[in-house]
Amino acid sequence: MPAPDLALLTEAARGAGRIALRYWKQSPHVWEKPGQGPVTEADLAVNDYLRGLLRPARPDYGWLSEEDADGPERLGAERVFILDPIDGTRAFIAGEETFAHSLAVAERGRVVAGVVYLPALDRLYTATAHGPALKDGQPIAASHRAGIDGATLLTTHPNLAPEHWPGGVPEVKRSFRASLAYRLCLVAEGRHDGMLTLRDAWEWDIAAGSLIASRAGAVVTDRLNGGLQFNTAHPQARGVIAAAPGLHGALIGRLGLGA
Numbered sequence: 001m002p003a004p005d006l007a008l009l010t011e012a013a014r015g016a017g018r019i020a021l022r023y024w025k026q027s028p029h030v031w032e033k034p035g036q037g038p039v040t041e042a043d044l045a046v047n048d049y050l051r052g053l054l055r056p057a058r059p060d061y062g063w064l065s066e067e068d069a070d071g072p073e074r075l076g077a078e079r080v081f082i083l084d085p086i087d088g089t090r091a092f093i094a095g096e097e098t099f100a101h102s103l104a105v106a107e108r109g110r111v112v113a114g115v116v117y118l119p120a121l122d123r124l125y126t127a128t129a130h131g132p133a134l135k136d137g138q139p140i141a142a143s144h145r146a147g148i149d150g151a152t153l154l155t156t157h158p159n160l161a162p163e164h165w166p167g168g169v170p171e172v173k174r175s176f177r178a179s180l181a182y183r184l185c186l187v188a189e190g191r192h193d194g195m196l197t198l199r200d201a202w203e204w205d206i207a208a209g210s211l212i213a214s215r216a217g218a219v220v221t222d223r224l225n226g227g228l229q230f231n232t233a234h235p236q237a238r239g240v241i242a243a244a245p246g247l248h249g250a251l252i253g254r255l256g257l258g259a
Helices: 005-025 039-055 072-076 091-095 180-188 201-215 246-256
Strands: 028-035 037-040 061-067 081-087 098-105 108-117 123-128 152-154 172-174 194-197 217-220 240-243
Touching: 005 039, 005 081, 005 098, 005 123, 037 039, 037 091, 039 061, 039 081, 061 072, 061 201, 072 152, 072 180, 081 091, 081 108, 081 180, 081 201, 098 180, 098 201, 108 180, 123 217, 152 180, 180 194, 180 201, 180 240, 194 246, 201 217, 201 240, 217 246, 240 246
Parallel strands: 061 081, 152 172, 152 194
Antiparallel strands: 028 037, 081 098, 098 108, 108 123, 194 240, 217 240
């Protein structure tokens, strides 16, 4: 009997980590992808490993990876792998510990299994659609914060520009991590009250982390307060907001969309 999807993703993530760490802090070859930022030889090596493990294990699943050419075939698949071989490539290049492998399975537009693994920290976040969010096998829970002022928010400076906030720029304690997947996991474990990115987000960056955050009790939507859909023809979401329920509503209100 094949292993459940979560077990398969976990095996794949740990194997990806072993490969990535061979290149980490070793001055890997780096180049720019047009309009998408840097990529390294490690990204491609990890992607090759994941493709070689996952596709034969689930030959009927579709495939959406940041490091592979996209095609329409996945749109007809009931289930699809959605993955970023290395999320936070800039952190990886800089020798920082906060890069991650983001691996998910989506079924009919919804993520049903997700794994985010930070190999430099040996930190593993997992969730399934009907199970708890876990960090290294232990349940985690999002913050219960409702008030917006003083909340800890993972975001970039441009996201707090006044033009985005007709209800007033929130007085938050801002911090940042390069990996979107890791930002979502930090919200899931309650280390930060929320995260947001108002620019469009690629599905492979957010699929696994969005499930983990929501199963931990956070509310996760796009910037327009709409639900996230995956395996779409153009695989980008309209930004992401993930936060404790009360805080999420407050952020949406400040963005002028109503609570």
